[in-house]
Every structure is written in structure tokens, then in C-alpha cells.
Amino acid sequence: MKFSFTGRYKGYNRKSLQKDIVAGLIVGIVAIPLGMAFAIASGVKPEYGLYTTIIAGILISLIGGSKFQIGGPTGAFIPIIFAIVMQYGYENLLIAGFMAGILLFLMGLFKLGGVIKFIPRPVTIGFTTGIAVTIFTGQIASFLGLQNLEKHEYFLSNMKELVKHIGNTNIYSVLVAAISLGVIILTPKFFSKVPGSLVGLLVSTLVATTLFSDQVATIGSTYGAISSSLPSVHFPDFSIDNIRMLIKPAFIIAMLGGIESLLSAVVADGMGGGRHHSNRELMGQGIANMITPLFGGIPATGAIARTATNIKNGAVSPISGIIHGIVVLLVLVIFAPYASKIPLASMAPILMVVAWNMSERKKFTHILRTKSAEALVLLTTFILTVFTDLTMAVEVGLILSAIIFIKHMSELLSVSKVLPDPTAVNEKVAPHMVSEHHNCPYISIYTVEGALFFGVADQFEKSIMDEMKHEPKLLVLRMNNVPYLDSTGESNFASITNHFEKKGGKVLISEIQNQPRQVLQNTHLDECIGKEHFFEQTGKAIDYALTQLNKSHCLGCKYYAFRECQQRAVPNVKEPLEIKPLEPNVIK
Known part of the structure; x- marks a missing residue:
């Protein structure tokens, strides 16, 4: 496959570069708190989210198939990564991520970009809403300042653990989280160009550090100090046994990554004009996910919200995505020591808002109102995503959709x-x-x-x-x-x-x-x-x-x-x- 960039940079000039710098700077600032929050929610250290934002973000923009796509860690991956870390450990997550990169690259190489789009809408909305519920409920403990909770793989076990410790709610954490949430909600109403998540993080951190620094859990007290440098290249143990063990998690990462990246690219086409190359996008996503784990990064894909922010702020070409990665790198090198002071309660509302925005609640309700067989597929996929896992949810959702399709087609004969x-x-x-x-x-x-x-x-x-x-x-x-x-x-x-x-x-x-x-x-x-x-x-x-x-x-x-x-x-x-x-x- 030929990678010709002339089309994406046609007519590029100094004014275009200025627009890309502004857009990249803003998206980079938005990506910093999200990168750390997604990593923490996934059960890994916050710097791993930043490594992913830098490396995958630059590579996806550089070699992907969309002019405006911003890549990095996303909320959709949180339950999957968390489950893999809980079951197999962080080192095996890196292997699964690398294998998913190979699968994504092969999907693009064999021109399967169009096939992923055939997944029924009730299935995608069902598991997206289910993931949103999992993310939201997973942040309740940090919002309330609950500590020493045992983490479990399944939803009901985590909810029981939450109820068990609810009496230990920390009023200071609730106050910090409420300030962060309030600022995140109000900022866009008064300053539409300012990223509310970053302002909420800064304001709530400043309040906590100034008034009650020792009363709330922080990134430093929970995960240790954040390193200000990129890690060296590390090759995980790609043994045959590990590959066999992790093929199923790798396939789920690849499928979800492919779906989300192509959906994001479609959104980018609608907002920014032009047309993405789905197979090249998958190949770019694959290469990014093969290289990122070598530096300790977690799986990445196209981020719809950050891609939309990129376009709204005047992005012209993939250079804005490259600049966004460079911005995160500079912030990591310069301000990493200060990030350790960020309270976990400040980050919980960021993910709660992300979960709320990705919940597809209007589309979810619309399909339910049809009272059709598709509504059954939606509910089944949603319930299984929340109470079991995404693998089971998608498999059952697809099987039900196929049965319904066959029934409908048979009635047409x-x-x-x-x-x-x-x-x-x-x-x-x-x-x-x-x-x-x-x-x-x-x-x-x-x-x-x-x-x-x-x-x-x-x-x-x-x-x-x-x-x-x-x-x-x-x-x-x-x-x-x-x-x-x-x-x-x-x-x-x-x-x-x-x-x-x-x-x-x-x-x-x-x-x-x-x-x-x-x-x-x-x-x-x-x-x-x-x-x-x-x-x-x-x-x-x-x-x-x-x-x-x-x-x-x-x-x-x-x-x-x-x-x-x-x-x-x-x-x-x-x-x-x-x-x-x-x-x-x-x-x-």
C-alpha cells in the first residue's frame, strides 16, 4: 500500500501551519488530564497514559488515513484494559496491545476497513452505553475519597465493595470533586474555547493543595511520583504460551480499536470535510499500537471528542495531531513533578463527564422506544457489557442480530x-x-x-x-x-x-x-x-x-x-x- 501524503497537504502554507499549531496546542492541553485519568481508571500508572498520548498520538496522525484524527487512550478501552490487568497483569497487557496492533495492521492490509462498519448499530450503542456505565460507577470511589477498596473484575463485586466502604466517605474528597465537576460543567458556558477538564483539574488541585493538602489521596500518594522522561524501549516476553493466552483479549482490543477509530474518522469527515482512507487508518492504528507498548503505553485508538476539538479549533492537516503529541511531551518533561500533587478526586469528575458524553443516551432511548427486536439486541448487549464483559456482550449481540436479520429476510421471501x-x-x-x-x-x-x-x-x-x-x-x-x-x-x-x-x-x-x-x-x-x-x-x-x-x-x-x-x-x-x-x- 502506498503512503502518498500530497493529498493531505495540498495547498499547505504558513497560515495553515499557524492554524495547526493553535489547534495542536489546545488539543494537547485537553489530552493531558484525559491521558492520566484513562490510565488510572484502567488500573495502570498515570504516566503510561501520557506515553500513549505522545507516541500513539504522533504516529496515528503521521501515518493514519484521516486528516484530523487525534489518537490516544480512550474511555472505551477502560473496562477492557482493567480486566486484562486484573486477570493477566500489566506486562501481558503490553503483549496483548502489541498483538492487537498486528491484527489492526492486517485488517487494513487486507482491506477489511469496510467490514467493521457492518456491526449493527444496536450492538455498538449497547456496548458503548454499557462501557459508559462502567466508567462512571468506577469513579464513585475516588469521588467519595474511599480508600483500600479491593478491585474486582466484575461490576456487581465492585458495587458490593463500594457499599461496604461507603461509611468511610471523605468529605474533603467530595468537596474537591464537586469543585472540579462544577468548573468542568461551567467553563464551556462562559469560555467555549477553554478546556473545562484542565481548568477543573487545576482549580480543584489548587484548592486541595492550599487548604487541606494532607486530607485527600493524590496521584503521588497512590502511584508514586510521575517520571519526567520517556521510558527506554522494552520488549515484553512474546512466548508462544503468552501469545496463545492473550489472543482473545488482543482480538477484542483490535476490534474495539478499529470500530472507534473508523467512527471517529467518519465524524471528522462530516465536521472537517474530505474523506478518510479506512484501510490506511487501520494500518496506521496498527503500527501505533505495535510501537506504543514497547515504551510502556496502553492501547490507543481514534478519540472522537479530541478529534472534534481539533477540527473546531481550526486544524488543517495531520500536523496538528503531531503538535498535540509534542505538547504533551513538553508538559511531561517540564511539569511532571507537579502532577504528583493532583488529587484523585479532581480526576474522577473528568471521567464521569467523559462517560456521560459517550453514553449515547438519546440514541439508546430512541431504539428502546421502537419496542422492536433491535431493542432486545440493544438491551442484551448493554446488560452483558455491564455485568459480564465486552467479549460476551459483542458475541451475543452479533448472534442475536444475525438471527433477527435471518428472520426478517425469511419473512420477505x-x-x-x-x-x-x-x-x-x-x-x-x-x-x-x-x-x-x-x-x-x-x-x-x-x-x-x-x-x-x-x-x-x-x-x-x-x-x-x-x-x-x-x-x-x-x-x-x-x-x-x-x-x-x-x-x-x-x-x-x-x-x-x-x-x-x-x-x-x-x-x-x-x-x-x-x-x-x-x-x-x-x-x-x-x-x-x-x-x-x-x-x-x-x-x-x-x-x-x-x-x-x-x-x-x-x-x-x-x-x-x-x-x-x-x-x-x-x-x-x-x-x-x-x-x-x-x-x-x-x-x-
Whole structure:
């Protein structure tokens, strides 16, 4: 794959650079408290979040497929990373992150960027809202200043632990958290360009340090001092046993990272104009996630909120994302010692607001109001995300969505017995012309509508096989409304053909679309049917069918299903009898 940057920098000039510097500076400032907060909530040291913001942020902007994408740690990863750290440990998290990077790169290399977009919306909204609930509730302990809580992997266990220690609420922590939350909410209303999370962090930290410095837990007292330098390159233990053990967590990281990065890129396209390259974006995300763990960083992806902030502040090119990473690096080197004094209670509201904003609450409620099968998928995915894990939630959500899709598609299949309507233009075939007293015993015509796939193929075969009890000589299948035929449908199709021909009959196909015809060609079923038995128009298929009938079969027949029937039944009669439309006889 060629990485050509000319398109993303076309017309770039000094004014563009100035805009990118301003946007990068603002996004970098916004990213600092978020990077630390996401790391702490994920169960790792805060500096690891900053390392991720710097390295992944620069690489994703530099080699990704979007002009405006800002990469780094995100809230969506918090429950996943926390669960991996709890179950496998931090070192194995780095291995899982590296493996996820390889998977993301391969997804992009094999052009699977479009496939990820096919995940149903109820599933993505369900697990996103579930993650938001997990993040929000996970910050209650820090908000209340509760200490010495045992961390658990599952939601209910953590809630029980919270209730168990609720009596130890620290009023000073609540005050600090309330100040931070208030400033975060009010700042955008009065100063729209100022990042509320940073102001809330600074103001609440200043209050806590000045008035009651020893009364609240801080980053330094909990995690130790933050290093002001990047770590050296460290290669984790990529043993076969570790790789086997971590393939499932790595796959979940890769899938969630791919989904979130492409959703963020789509949002960026809508806000900033242009069009992202989904496969190159996945490859860029993959490279970033392979390199970041070597420096101790956690998994990263496209951050929708920071990407939107980048665009709103005038970003022109990926340079703003690179500058955002450099800004975080400079702040880490210069101000790291001061960051140790930040109270955990100051950071809890930041993540609570992030959880609130990512909760998709309006879309969640909208889907619930439909009271449809999709609402069941949404609720199931949401509940499983909160009470079990994201892996189980997505798997069950996708399976339910597939079952619902198959059910809906099967309901759309219609197999209708038809006959020509002499009152219609070009005597088009219609089901209302068929009745007990108006039905050719030797030629059966069916209009098939809907996709013939594994979910409905048996239903299609049964509908046609029931007709064979009357042993017609010719079967005409009108397939102009069959857009898709899979291998199961082809197998049932072949069964019908073989069975019919063993009875001495012939199958004629009319108006078949390209995809089903190609399947029949690939399996050579078209040769078994006979290529001369495929017709572009149903009328021509009927004309051919009539020529295949022995005239003795038609003598004395009073059904008059076709225009030619009168002459064939009573050869001496010259004037055709009137054929009146009758009640429908539709098989579905």
C-alpha cells in the first residue's frame, strides 16, 4: 500500500501551519488530564497514559488515513484494559496491545476497513452505553475519597465493595470533586474555547493543595511520583504460551480499536470535510499500537471528542495531531513533578463527564422506544457489557442480530404461482389470475421474490416441491426479484431441478439477475438445466414452454390459462374466449 501524503497537504502554507499549531496546542492541553485519568481508571500508572498520548498520538496522525484524527487512550478501552490487568497483569497487557496492533495492521492490509462498519448499530450503542456505565460507577470511589477498596473484575463485586466502604466517605474528597465537576460543567458556558477538564483539574488541585493538602489521596500518594522522561524501549516476553493466552483479549482490543477509530474518522469527515482512507487508518492504528507498548503505553485508538476539538479549533492537516503529541511531551518533561500533587478526586469528575458524553443516551432511548427486536439486541448487549464483559456482550449481540436479520429476510421471501393477465400491459404475469378453475395442469409459473439464502432456502424448496405433486411438464421460475443466491440456496435449487427432471419435466428460468446467474455458472448448474432454458423475458419462456407441450394434452382443456389455449383445446374455434381475472392463490 502506498503512503502518498500530497493529498493531505495540498495547498499547505504558513497560515495553515499557524492554524495547526493553535489547534495542536489546545488539543494537547485537553489530552493531558484525559491521558492520566484513562490510565488510572484502567488500573495502570498515570504516566503510561501520557506515553500513549505522545507516541500513539504522533504516529496515528503521521501515518493514519484521516486528516484530523487525534489518537490516544480512550474511555472505551477502560473496562477492557482493567480486566486484562486484573486477570493477566500489566506486562501481558503490553503483549496483548502489541498483538492487537498486528491484527489492526492486517485488517487494513487486507482491506477489511469496510467490514467493521457492518456491526449493527444496536450492538455498538449497547456496548458503548454499557462501557459508559462502567466508567462512571468506577469513579464513585475516588469521588467519595474511599480508600483500600479491593478491585474486582466484575461490576456487581465492585458495587458490593463500594457499599461496604461507603461509611468511610471523605468529605474533603467530595468537596474537591464537586469543585472540579462544577468548573468542568461551567467553563464551556462562559469560555467555549477553554478546556473545562484542565481548568477543573487545576482549580480543584489548587484548592486541595492550599487548604487541606494532607486530607485527600493524590496521584503521588497512590502511584508514586510521575517520571519526567520517556521510558527506554522494552520488549515484553512474546512466548508462544503468552501469545496463545492473550489472543482473545488482543482480538477484542483490535476490534474495539478499529470500530472507534473508523467512527471517529467518519465524524471528522462530516465536521472537517474530505474523506478518510479506512484501510490506511487501520494500518496506521496498527503500527501505533505495535510501537506504543514497547515504551510502556496502553492501547490507543481514534478519540472522537479530541478529534472534534481539533477540527473546531481550526486544524488543517495531520500536523496538528503531531503538535498535540509534542505538547504533551513538553508538559511531561517540564511539569511532571507537579502532577504528583493532583488529587484523585479532581480526576474522577473528568471521567464521569467523559462517560456521560459517550453514553449515547438519546440514541439508546430512541431504539428502546421502537419496542422492536433491535431493542432486545440493544438491551442484551448493554446488560452483558455491564455485568459480564465486552467479549460476551459483542458475541451475543452479533448472534442475536444475525438471527433477527435471518428472520426478517425469511419473512420477505415470496413464492407466488402466477399466470398471464390479458388485461395488463404486455400480459404481465400476476398471482390473481390463478384459481382452482384457471390453472394450467402442464405448465407451472412461479414468481420468486427475495434473497435465496440458508435461512429461507428450505422454505423455497418446499413451496416448489408441493407443486410437483400435480406433476406438471414444465416449471417456469421468474427470478427478476431475487438479488442474492448463496450455496445453500443453490443446493436447494439443484434439488428442485434434479427432482423435476427425474419426473420427465423441464425447468425454465426467466429474468434472472447477475449474482444468482453467476452462482449457477460457477457450480455448472446452468449446464444441467440447459443454457437454452434461460430467458430474458418471461413471455418468451412461456412461448417456449407451449411449444414443448404435446397438442394432445391440450385437446378438450377448459382452463384456458394462456392466450393460445383456446386454439390448442378446440382447434376449429377462431375467436378467443374472454379470460376473466380470478381470486389470488399465493404461496408464501
